[in-house]
Amino acid sequence: MSKKIPVGISACLLGERVRFDGGHKRSVFAAEELAPYLHYEPVCPEMAIGLPAPRPALRLTQGEEGEVALRFSNDKESAVSGKNSAVTENMQAFSAEKVAQLHHLCGYIVCAKSPSCGMERVRVYQPDNNNNQKEGVGIFTRELMAQLPWLPVEEDGRLHDPILRENFVARVYALHEFNQLWAGGLTRAKLMDYHSRYKLLLLAHSQPKYREIGPFVAKMDRWESLEDFAFAYRQLLMDLMKLPASRSNHTNVLMHVQGYFRRELNSPQRQELSTLIDSYRRGIQPLLAPMTLLKHYMAQYPHPWLTGQRYFSPYPEALRLRYGY
Incomplete structure (x- = not known):
């Protein structure tokens, strides 16, 4: 970007x-x-x-x-x-x-x-x-x-407000990436790839809206105009991301990602990760703590789909937006 x-x-x-x-x-x-x-x-x-x-x-x-x-x-x-x-x-x-x-x-x-x-x-x-x-x-x-x-x-x-601040910046970067995609020429494959990259981030913002936008994207081929679809999708995307990501939704996403490493991690490692995620759920640890450990395992045991997820890098890390909650 x-x-x-x-x-x-x-x-x-x-x-x-x-x-x-x-x-x-x-x-x-x-x-x-x-x-x-x-x-x-x-x-x-x-x-x-x-x-x-x-x-x-x-x-x-x-x-x-x-x-x-x-x-x-x-x-x-x-x-x-x-x-x-x-x-x-x-x-x-x-x-x-x-x-x-x-x-x-x-x-x-x-x-x-x-x-x-x-x-x-x-x-x-x-x-x-x-x-x-x-x-x-x-x-x-x-x-x-x-x-x-x-x-x-x-x-x-x-x-x-750290939550509203993070939410605004995440939306700005998501819209920027979408606008760049649009400017480069719309294709169904590009739109599908974009949505796929944002799945975990959208799930963190709203589980009900996430379940609504998925079927909408799946019916993309029914639209005669990709531009009309893009207009409608952009609005749904931004409406969904306007809902601030919650601690419970983040916890759900973290537990979902944890499942990708079941076979690679030994019992003490799985227990450490579970404990860290639960500490975040209870407000004892910031989101950055379990996120850092998951990124460590992602580097050690690469998974193509996880690596491409914007959830782990929705904006420059130097902004330090996930440090405070």
Whole structure:
């Protein structure tokens, strides 16, 4: 896979001083730890529609008929005043046009709580007071997720959670590999090989969804258009991987892999591996512990199918994403 993966990002998260107060919200994880592997395409929707920095803060406001619009927080006029209406219309027009140019991206990191970029729980205010509910989505991100529903999108704040962080990066790499496959020319054999490589990783994310996607792939030959199949498969794949891999599912996968070495390992070795997997299941050991021992046995007793499984290397090991859980 190519080392530099195209990913969109809110410009403020890279340290650009584009926020309403003239500051930024630089994310160390995005700007330093992920940066060597990604090609960022930064966007600040508010600056893109001509607003200066600094500027009056914007916020989402609910209109009389339930529609959500942007409004300057220091504006005492109605939510449908000319100035506010223009900002909303400009943001919606920019978002639609910009997102239409982003189909090549493999992920997007957005700024939390932003009325333009927030992914969830953005405050939506009543038009004439400060009453609000955390139930909104930023206008740009709403368009992003509507036009590109398969795209991995995550907020900077949620990336502090080690499970959500690992989940996002795994999805970005999976989509990048799939997009590269697609760009190289679709064939049934390539699509089957791709799905086969991801079987254990998908099983770690969701056993029920894993059992659904398998029969879907098996019926690939019934599709008249491989491109139509690829569109549908990509959505199913990304929906499945959006479900964070659980400890119980990881345990199930580890025990499944252990079965491949029954004949090669002696009794003490089998007991050691079983104990380590159970220690992970009980939260005593991190996932890295049984994974390391299994990789040792994979090197000692190679198995072609296991060696090709993305489960063991879904992204660069240097990111250290499996160290903390």
